[in-house]
Amino acid sequence: MSAIFHAGISGARGRMGRAVSAVLDAREDVVVAARFDRGETPDVSLCDVIIDFSTAEASVELARTCAARGGPALVIGSTGLSPEQEGEILKASEKIAIVRSGNFSLGVNILIGLVQHAAQRLDAADWDIEIAEAHHRRKVDAPSGTALMLGEAAAEGRGQDLPDLRAAPWDGITGPRPVGKIGFSSVRAGGIVGEHTVMFASDDEVLTLSHSAIDRALFAKGAVAAAAWVRSRKPGLYDMQDVLGFRQA
Ligand SMILES: NC(=O)C1=CN([C@@H]2O[C@H](COP(=O)(O)OP(=O)(O)OC[C@H]3O[C@@H](n4cnc5c(N)ncnc54)[C@H](OP(=O)(O)O)[C@@H]3O)[C@@H](O)[C@H]2O)C=CC1
Numbered sequence: 001m002s003a004i005f006h007a008g009i010s011g012a013r014g015r016m017g018r019a020v021s022a023v024l025d026a027r028e029d030v031v032v033a034a035r036f037d038r039g040e041t042p043d044v045s046l047c048d049v050i051i052d053f054s055t056a057e058a059s060v061e062l063a064r065t066c067a068a069r070g071g072p073a074l075v076i077g078s079t080g081l082s083p084e085q086e087g088e089i090l091k092a093s094e095k096i097a098i099v100r101s102g103n104f105s106l107g108v109n110i111l112i113g114l115v116q117h118a119a120q121r122l123d124a125a126d127w128d129i130e131i132a133e134a135h136h137r138r139k140v141d142a143p144s145g146t147a148l149m150l151g152e153a154a155a156e157g158r159g160q161d162l163p164d165l166r167a168a169p170w171d172g173i174t175g176p177r178p179v180g181k182i183g184f185s186s187v188r189a190g191g192i193v194g195e196h197t198v199m200f201a202s203d204d205e206v207l208t209l210s211h212s213a214i215d216r217a218l219f220a221k222g223a224v225a226a227a228a229w230v231r232s233r234k235p236g237l238y239d240m241q242d243v244l245g246f247r248q249a
């Protein structure tokens with residue numbers, strides 16, 4: 001059995017916080033040293049690593065707090081961060097090790113590689129890319145963090161940055177589709193855990209790559225694996241591609 005470590009849960013009473021709690025409680029090598037939510041000041045000194053599924057603002061605040069004292073390491077799953085907030089996380093990662101990902105599932109992290117591969121090989125002049133996602137009615141951000149990661153992978157495949165390729169939402173008299181843009185669409189309904197589809201469409205054929213999350217325990221298991229991985233890493237900003245060994249140093 002691996003050495004025991006002390007974990008904290010930020011956003012502990014939320015949907016993901018409860019899922020993470022269940023995964024941690026089932027492990028013999030983890031002591032849950034802190035659980036906290038909105039309005040509670042955590043004693044982060046009790047933890048080797050904190051798993052955070054809360055809000056963009058709360059994640060930035062937590063990263064600042066941990067960076068200021070040189071630890072603990074963080075696993076950040078919150079989505080909907082602005083570019084400025086992403087910059088704050090990057091800054092904190094100069095002092096502490098952080099794994100940040102919009103999706104901790106193995107399937108989505110394989111899908112990212114497939115999307116990049118396809119985008120690299122399918123000529124932007126002929127192939128349009130559309131990313132569609134569906135989530136439960138309580139989700140507050142759109143497009144989902146996963147959809148944006150898939151968009152980044154597609155843009156990378158085309159040798160560009162997503163902000164340069166992201167299409168404005170199709171609504172009203174849009175005119176013809178601009179060549180090479182990446183479109184996004186979102187559905188919010190019922191209890192859908194998480195559906196993502198990347199469509200590559202030419203005049204002659206359509207290639208569709210998709211992923212369905214069946215139980216959010218999936219994300220919790222991935223986040224706990226990331227926590228076990230990151231607690232002994234040097235400061236830096238990592239993602240699930242690093243945790244899963246998909247990115248070579
Ligand atoms: N990366 C991934 O794989 C996944 C990411 N997510 C993302 O995780 C985040 C949380 O999702 P979910 O669990 O469904 O949302 P919930 O709203 O169910 O949970 C969020 C929790 O965070 C709490 N919170 C708010 N402010 C703070 C704070 N300052 N410090 C600590 N906790 C705080 C909330 O409290 P209160 O209710 O009082 O505001 C709530 O209990 C979202 O951004 C979501 O998109 C979700 C699933 C997977």
Ligand SMILES: O=C(O)C1=N[C@H](C(=O)O)C[C@H](O)C1
Binds near residue numbers: 079102103139146147
């Ligand atoms: O809010 C959720 O529920 C989810 N959020 C993540 C996202 O924004 O992609 C991951 C997952 O799809 C569930």
